[in-house]
Every structure is written in structure tokens, then in C-alpha cells.
Amino acid sequence: MRLITMVMVVGCLLGASAGRAEDLVLKGATVHTVSGETLAVGDVLVKDGKIASVGGSVDAPGATVIDLKGMHLYPGLIAATSSLGLTEIGAVRATEDTSEVGGWTPDVDAWIAVNPDSELIPVARANGITHALTLPFGGTVSGRSGVLQLDGWTWEDMTIRRPAALHLFWPGMDLNLAAKGDLPPGAEIKTPEKQAEERRARLKEIDDFFEEARAYAKARAAGGKTVPAWEAMLPALKGEIPIFIHADDERQIRAAVDWAAKEGFTRVVIAGARDADRCADVLAKAKIPVIYEHVFDQPSRDTEPYDVHFSAAKKLFDAGVTFAFSQGAGSGGSWSARNLPYSAAQAAAFGLPRDEAVKAITLTPAKLLGLADRLGSIETGKEASLIAVDGDILDIRSNVRRMWIAGHETSLESRHTRLRDKYGNRPKPK
Numbered sequence: 001m002r003l004i005t006m007v008m009v010v011g012c013l014l015g016a017s018a019g020r021a022e023d024l025v026l027k028g029a030t031v032h033t034v035s036g037e038t039l040a041v042g043d044v045l046v047k048d049g050k051i052a053s054v055g056g057s058v059d060a061p062g063a064t065v066i067d068l069k070g071m072h073l074y075p076g077l078i079a080a081t082s083s084l085g086l087t088e089i090g091a092v093r094a095t096e097d098t099s100e101v102g103g104w105t106p107d108v109d110a111w112i113a114v115n116p117d118s119e120l121i122p123v124a125r126a127n128g129i130t131h132a133l134t135l136p137f138g139g140t141v142s143g144r145s146g147v148l149q150l151d152g153w154t155w156e157d158m159t160i161r162r163p164a165a166l167h168l169f170w171p172g173m174d175l176n177l178a179a180k181g182d183l184p185p186g187a188e189i190k191t192p193e194k195q196a197e198e199r200r201a202r203l204k205e206i207d208d209f210f211e212e213a214r215a216y217a218k219a220r221a222a223g224g225k226t227v228p229a230w231e232a233m234l235p236a237l238k239g240e241i242p243i244f245i246h247a248d249d250e251r252q253i254r255a256a257v258d259w260a261a262k263e264g265f266t267r268v269v270i271a272g273a274r275d276a277d278r279c280a281d282v283l284a285k286a287k288i289p290v291i292y293e294h295v296f297d298q299p300s301r302d303t304e305p306y307d308v309h310f311s312a313a314k315k316l317f318d319a320g321v322t323f324a325f326s327q328g329a330g331s332g333g334s335w336s337a338r339n340l341p342y343s344a345a346q347a348a349a350f351g352l353p354r355d356e357a358v359k360a361i362t363l364t365p366a367k368l369l370g371l372a373d374r375l376g377s378i379e380t381g382k383e384a385s386l387i388a389v390d391g392d393i394l395d396i397r398s399n400v401r402r403m404w405i406a407g408h409e410t411s412l413e414s415r416h417t418r419l420r421d422k423y424g425n426r427p428k429p430k
Contacts, residue, residue, distance in 0.1 A: 021049035021407025025060050029068035034075055034363050035377035046384040049407030054378055068388050075377050076130025076385040080291045080326040080365035081271050083334045084121055084132045085114030090331035099138035104209055107232040108143030110136040111162050114155040120334050122414035125150045127338040128400045130385045133369060135167050135329050142167045144232060147369050151410045164369055165244045166236040171202040173251035213237060242267040248274035257286050269368055277312040280319035289322035289368055295343040307350055314351035324365040345394040357394060
């Protein structure tokens with residue numbers, strides 16, 4: 001018994017030792033604090049996984065000094081919407097766990113299904129992404145998302161905020177005016193009046209669902225029994241977590257803004273937001289932020305210029321709308337999550353101030369996810385989740401050379417680098 005106790009104690013001590021981040025001085029880099037000035041040459045002291053000091057010169061006896069001369073130090077990038085850990089190969093159903101059966105599943109918690117061994121996670125990490133929101137699909141109210149740090153043995157290790165948001169997918173608002181010959185075989189032709197009636201019915205379902213959720217909240221407060229599906233709605237109803245409304249079309253966005261005002265929800269984020277620039281004044285007046293996922297999409301209307309999505313962020317900025325960039329969720333969004341800094345770079349090339357572009361992939365998503373006190377900028381007291389880049393993060397020629405998540409240096413190896421090394425060492429023909 002005594003031996004078992006000693007083994008347990010030693011194991012705990014080793015585990016604690018392994019879990020404690022090393023004290024570091026990251027020295028001589030150009031430090032992009034994001035929240036304040038950029039230090040042309042600066043040092044960052046990291047103690048116990050947190051930023052202890054930021055300045056022109058930091059002295060910390062006993063700390064490991066890492067020379068980053070010529071490098072640029074940024075806070076880790078944050079993917080504000082993704083399916084990282086839930087999807088692998090879109091064409092192989094067994095690797096997809098993004099959706100749940102049913103139209104109203106608020107009790108689905110996406111983070112529980114995360115696969116820590118996903119090959120897409122290290123690929124995203126290799127381009128500077130340290131954290132990501134992973135969210136569920138399926139139906140109208142699809143469930144709740146969690147924020148992951150992109151390093152860890154299990155989903156419990158990786159999930160740093162749960163739940164982070166409730167997800168509402170807004171019904172389509174467009175009219176289908178196609179002639180019978182243009183429809184798929186067996187498709188029903190519906191008059192505009194019929195389509196409008198169905199749309200009103202779908203919107204009424206949303207109203208009824210949230211009304212029932214509020215009724216449950218009152219009954220629960222009065223000592224009623226617990227129902228898991230309704231219980232999952234309570235944090236959003238109380239304003240403890242935001243409601244992410246996924247909407248792209250201008251009519252969807254305007255309808256969602258009106259609905260949020262009618263329902264009295266103050267913590268609402270429009271995700272997707274393809275046409276957000278077309279109603280930027282409405283979003284600014286309502287003080288509703290957006291997560292813009294369509295920088296590299298083709299124009300959706302033949303009357304739009306080629307750069308409509310490139311310049312959308314500048315229009316949002318000019319209107320005073322708070323926004324972050326993301327590559328979106330689903331299979332495509334997950335494999336392209338690594339392109340997050342390029343979305344910001346493209347917007348910067350079309351008029352968005354460069355410091356705002358960097359903020360839209362660091363500090364702003366941290367704010368939208370309720371983590372601004374922990375992530376998104378290089379400030380004393382915040383978590384030391386940092387990336388060292390050999391150039392400007394908005395320059396496609398730059399490469400992330402080193403990464404720390406909560407003070408621990410994290411590997412930048414991925415399937416891509418392994419294949420590069422394998423075929424780079426391929427025997428030459430004689």
C-alpha cells in the first residue's frame with residue numbers, strides 16, 4: 001500500500017513538472033502587440049505559461065533565452081469558425097462528424113466529438129493558428145461550440161472554453177423563380193406566394209422555439225424538472241454566451257438583425273456574412289459584429305465587381321462594424337483554415353488598414369469568443385500563445401518558424417512537412 005502511494009505521489013510530481021511551462025525570454029524580435037504599439041526590437045518574458053513582461057529589454061536570470069533577432073512575434077491566430085477536429089476527408093463519411101440528425105438540437109456539444117489526432121489540426125497550426133472555435137451543423141439550431149487550443153492529447157486537454165456560443169442557421173430568404181424546365185426532375189414549382197408562406201412558417205418556428213425555451217427557463221427557476229435540450233439553451237438566453245446566427249444573403253442578415261432586436265438579444269454575431277457590406281449601416285447601428293468568411297469567394301451576383309469580397313472588410317471598417325475573418329466551417333473550411341492570414345492580407349491589399357487586418361485574426365475573434373482577457377494580443381498577464389514569423393504575417397512569402405501555446409513550444413510538423421521531407425530525400429536515378 002505504501003509503495004502504491006509513493007508511486008502515485010511521484011507520478012503526480014512528474015505530471016506537474018511536465019505540465020509546467022518553462023520560463024522564457026523571447027528576445028530581439030519585432031513585437032506586434034496588436035493592442036498597442038509595435039516594438040521595433042523587443043523582448044517578451046514568459047513565466048508559468050503567461051506573459052510576465054513586454055518591453056525593449058527584459059532581464060530574467062534563470063530563464064531560457066531564445067534569440068528571435070530578425071523575426072516578427074505575433075499573438076497566435078484564432079479561427080473564429082471552423083470544424084477542425086470534426087472533419088477529415090469530405091468524401092469519406094466515416095471521417096465526418098460535423099452534423100446531427102434533427103432540426104433543433106441545442107444540446108449537441110461539438111467539442112466532445114473532436115478528434116485530437118486530426119491531420120488538419122497541425123496543418124492549420126503550421127500557418128500560425130493556435131486556437132479555433134469548432135461548431136456543429138445540422139438543422140436550424142445545431143448546438144453549441146467550444147474553443148480549442150490546437151495542441152493536446154484529448155478533447156478535454158484542448159477545449160479551453162465550453163460552451164462558447166449557440167448556433168442558429170437562418171432560413172433562406174430568396175425566391176426561386178426558375179421555370180419548370182430549369183428545375184431538377186420531380187421538383188415542385190412553387191409560386192412566389194407559396195414560397196413566402198413557407199418562409200414565414202420557418203421563421204415562426206424559430207420564434208416558437210425560443211419562446212418555449214424562455215418558458216422552460218421560467219419553469220426551471222420555479223423548481224421544474226431538468227430537460228437537457230432546453231437546459232442547453234439557458235446560457236444563451238441569459239446572455240452568458242453569444243448566439244452565432246449563420247446568414248449570408250442580405251435579406252437573411254437584415255431579418256436576423258430585426259429578430260435579435262425583437263427578442264432582446266444583445267450578444268449576437270452574424271457568421272458567414274457574405275453580404276454584410278450591403279447592410280453595414282444596419283449592423284453598425286445595431287452594434288452587431290460579424291465573422292466574414294467569404295474573402296476569396298467569387299461574386300454571387302453577375303452585377304457585382306470582381307473585388308466585391310476583397311473590399312467588403314474595408315466597407316465594414318468604414319461603417320464602424322466590428323468584424324473578424326474566418327475560412328468558415330465544414331470540410332472545405334477546415335482544410336483551408338491555414339489560409340486565414342491570407343484573407344486578412346487580401347483585405348489589406350484592398351484598403352483595410354493593415355493593423356486592423358491583423359486585429360481581425362487575433363484580438364477581435366478573441367473578443368467575440370469571450371477570451372480577450374486571455375488571448376489575442378501580447379500583453380502582460382495574458383496567455384503566452386505566440387508565433388514567431390520570418391516576415392510580415394500578411395505577406396504570403398512569410399513562414400511561421402516557431403510557436404508557443406500557453407508557454408509550451410509546439411511542433412510545426414504536419415503531414416505536409418513529412419511528405420516534403422520524404423520526397424525531398426527520394427533516391428535520384430542513376
